[in-house]
Amino acid sequence: MIEFLQVSTTTASRADAERIAQELVTHRLAACVQIIGPVQSTYRWQGTVETVEEWLCQIKTTQNRWEALQQALRAIHPYEVPELVAVSIERGSPDYLNWLADQVDNQNP
Numbered sequence: 001m002i003e004f005l006q007v008s009t010t011t012a013s014r015a016d017a018e019r020i021a022q023e024l025v026t027h028r029l030a031a032c033v034q035i036i037g038p039v040q041s042t043y044r045w046q047g048t049v050e051t052v053e054e055w056l057c058q059i060k061t062t063q064n065r066w067e068a069l070q071q072a073l074r075a076i077h078p079y080e081v082p083e084l085v086a087v088s089i090e091r092g093s094p095d096y097l098n099w100l101a102d103q104v105d106n107q108n109p
Contacts, residue, residue, distance in 0.1 A: 002101050003063035004089035009073060009082050010041060010054040016078055017055040023076055024059060029069040031103035034058040060089075065104045 007030075011017045014037065021033035037055035044050070061069055066086065073084060089097075 002097070004092065004097060004100060005061050005063060005066060005086045006089055007059040007061060007066075007069065007084065007086045009057045009059070009077065009084055010039070011057065012052070012054060012078065014038075014055050017057050020057055020073070020076060024061075024069065024072065025103075027072065028104050029065050029072055030059045030061045031100040032060045060100055062101060062104050 009020070011020065014035065017033075017035045017037070021030075021035060024030035024033055035055055035057055038053040039056050040051060041054045042049065042051045059069070070084060073082060092100075
């Protein structure tokens with residue numbers, strides 16, 4: 001049985017988010033990347049509390065593509081430590097999940 005994931009990452013610019021989305025979908029590491037933003041993020045980085053505007057990418061993929069997606073995202077992401085959080089998709093419409101699985105099938109260029 002195929003396991004589906006929704007992966008989140010943030011970027012400093014819409015252009016970075018669009019570049020990441022294009023790369024992941026082109027290489028069939030993601031079926032879809034939704035870009036949301038801007039959003040405001042507050043976090044501690046190197047001892048300082050930061051508040052910045054970011055763009056959120058919601059990435060739809062499968063567990064089978066998780067390792068390759070992580071490697072690709074680390075290689076193309078401009079952040080030193082990018083957010084990379086995955087949650088299981090427990091349920092979804094069969095038609096959508098079948099489409100998602102077909103899109104990340106690395107047998108199809």
